[in-house]
Amino acid sequence: MKRALLIMAVMTTLAAPAMADEALAKSKNCMACHAVDKKLVGPSYKDVAKKYAGDAKAVDMLATKIQKGGSGVWGAIPMPANPQVNEAEAKKLAAWVLGQK
Template sequence: MKHCIALLGLSVAMMGGALASEDLAKAKNCMTCHSVDKKIVGPSYKDIVAKRGAEKGAEAALAAKIKGGSKNEWGMVPMPPNNVSDAEAATLAKWVLTLK
């Protein structure tokens, strides 16, 4: 019984982190241009994971692009730099890479 309670608590904690990251993406206006599973202005998060998720250093590279923006990777529309801290960019990158 103790193991079941511990697993339940761990599951809730993990889900809370995922929800918190989605909330952060909404708060930082990421969801204006991106969606989990469809292209809006930018690629879907699932497309990003499919293209870059297996690369070495993917989390750090994605965090850098979230913070600093990018050009010509997904077409002609550049992604502008975002007003996020390094920690927020890392949290968002980690969350995006879980969306397979």
């Protein structure tokens, strides 16, 4: 019984940051144009993670795009700027996106 409770506690702790970052993405309206595993208006987060896998500069680059917007990387539809997202939130979101498998 103790072992089962310990395993559940560890699993909850490991899942909490991922859920928190998804909640942040929802609260900042990111999910209006993006989904974790399918293309909507913009690419899926899994596709973004795959494209930038192994790129040490990806978190900072994506954080900047989240805040300032961008165009041309994923097609003709530009990503608008998101001034409601501060720098720390943008980096947290970028790290979460890059962690999608």
